[in-house]
Amino acid sequence: MIQHIKQGKPAEVKADMNAQVRATVEAILKDIETRGDEAVREYSAKFDKWQPASFRLGAEEIAACIAAVPEKALDDIRFAQAQIRRFAQVQRDSLKDVEVETLPGVVLGHRNIPMNSVGCYIPGGKYPLIASAHMSVLTAKVAGVKRVIACAPPFEGRPCPEIVAAMHLAGADEIYCLGGVQAVAAMAIGTESIAPVDMIVGPGNAFVAEAKRQLFGRVGIDLFAGPTETMVICDDSVDAELVAVDLLGQAEHGPTSPAYCITTSKTIAAELPAAIDKVLARLDTAPVASVSWCDYGEIILCDSDEEALQEAERLCSEHVQVMTKDPDWYLQRMTRYGALFLGHRTNVSYGDKVIGTNHTLPTQGAGRYTGGLWVGKFIKTHTYQRVLTDEASVMVGEYCSRLCGYEHMSGHKEQADIRVRRLKPEGTPA
Numbered sequence: 001m002i003q004h005i006k007q008g009k010p011a012e013v014k015a016d017m018n019a020q021v022r023a024t025v026e027a028i029l030k031d032i033e034t035r036g037d038e039a040v041r042e043y044s045a046k047f048d049k050w051q052p053a054s055f056r057l058g059a060e061e062i063a064a065c066i067a068a069v070p071e072k073a074l075d076d077i078r079f080a081q082a083q084i085r086r087f088a089q090v091q092r093d094s095l096k097d098v099e100v101e102t103l104p105g106v107v108l109g110h111r112n113i114p115m116n117s118v119g120c121y122i123p124g125g126k127y128p129l130i131a132s133a134h135m136s137v138l139t140a141k142v143a144g145v146k147r148v149i150a151c152a153p154p155f156e157g158r159p160c161p162e163i164v165a166a167m168h169l170a171g172a173d174e175i176y177c178l179g180g181v182q183a184v185a186a187m188a189i190g191t192e193s194i195a196p197v198d199m200i201v202g203p204g205n206a207f208v209a210e211a212k213r214q215l216f217g218r219v220g221i222d223l224f225a226g227p228t229e230t231m232v233i234c235d236d237s238v239d240a241e242l243v244a245v246d247l248l249g250q251a252e253h254g255p256t257s258p259a260y261c262i263t264t265s266k267t268i269a270a271e272l273p274a275a276i277d278k279v280l281a282r283l284d285t286a287p288v289a290s291v292s293w294c295d296y297g298e299i300i301l302c303d304s305d306e307e308a309l310q311e312a313e314r315l316c317s318e319h320v321q322v323m324t325k326d327p328d329w330y331l332q333r334m335t336r337y338g339a340l341f342l343g344h345r346t347n348v349s350y351g352d353k354v355i356g357t358n359h360t361l362p363t364q365g366a367g368r369y370t371g372g373l374w375v376g377k378f379i380k381t382h383t384y385q386r387v388l389t390d391e392a393s394v395m396v397g398e399y400c401s402r403l404c405g406y407e408h409m410s411g412h413k414e415q416a417d418i419r420v421r422r423l424k425p426e427g428t429p430a
């Protein structure tokens, strides 16, 4: 039996919040579309109290940011980037161009072509998310994108030096200190001072994620990557304290971040609330994490792994940490999630910051139709074809002619027929 020991806010509350965000974003996008840089500047002043002479950082400003970062921190950033680059490169190498003769004389193929320009949004409202610079900028560069531009909001009233250093080390071609909807809009629509890009990538708060969603079509987007969600699936092989740490560690992202505990352990279900209180007492970010846990935290007690799996699939969480006796049981069966973290030795924070898999992951159920950001999102797969012999063209042409006929498309049919007439040797039966 599946028992909901603690529940989060109902779906209607979330839907209402989404509607408000949608309306706000729509109005800002329309305004930036009409008034360009002037509007960007006004929104930056309004939301971020930030209106520098130029949003783009010059070479000297970038150098000054890097100089302000301690050497140890630069080394740590380089280590994280090396891990992300290593895995992204292996993933890139797994994407192969293909060319095959599917019928005698018929050659079909595809080529993987990187996009020409992308805009990376690096979140920095609440926390300066340095790691998002590696995840977006560096991965785009491994994919072979020529122009990679990056935007992050000011942090504590100035460009965050660590973010700027990470963007630069990852290979960003243009760096801007600009946040929120105005940054996403400026990169996607283009303004007098920023040339538009072909795709916008990167995570962000509800406004940023919604701006990307509304701009989709006009530009590409990587995926819907809004406020963080986390899930821990566990049994008696771990203790309540570890589970509490792993839930709250992600609940600190923001007051609307859900954290789900799905457990087959009655002990953990019973002990978790007290463990949460105890862990909150040692976190500086307790004022945020306690709100998200209170409003959106859930404890679900199940009788079996099968029930736990059913709940996990229903909730389709961005992060799913599995700390059971046999985590691979879930790896083999789960189909709806952003990323899996298997076993008690790893956790979502390793993935967020350093281990090498990408941290930009689908939220709000987007894991039903996409995985997270990866090198493949920056690469377009384009097909081509050629026909090597007259015989092959006539053979395909005769099928094509009849198939066009069934669709009443005489123009298409004539494209086939003219080739059959010209290429078919005299005297061959029709």
Ligand SMILES: NC(=O)c1ccc[n+]([C@@H]2O[C@H](COP(=O)([O-])OP(=O)(O)OC[C@H]3O[C@@H](n4cnc5c(N)ncnc54)[C@H](O)[C@@H]3O)[C@@H](O)[C@H]2O)c1
Binding pocket: 024, 047, 048, 122, 123, 124, 125, 126, 127, 129, 153, 178, 179, 180, 181, 182, 203, 204, 205, 206, 207, 208, 224, 225, 226, 227, 228, 253, 254, 257, 318, 359, 360, 361, 362, 363
């Ligand atoms: N899904 C993922 O892969 C993933 C990964 C990392 C982080 N995240 C999420 O990224 C988010 C980061 O959020 P953040 O707020 O700290 O930084 P952010 O950079 O995403 O957003 C800050 C910007 O929001 C804009 N803003 C704030 N209030 C606004 C309002 N009322 N109207 C219009 N615009 C407004 C401001 O312009 C500000 O620059 C968190 O929700 C976190 O959970 C998601």
Ligand SMILES: [Zn+2]
Binding pocket: 228, 249, 250, 253, 348, 349, 352
């Ligand atoms: Zn996180």
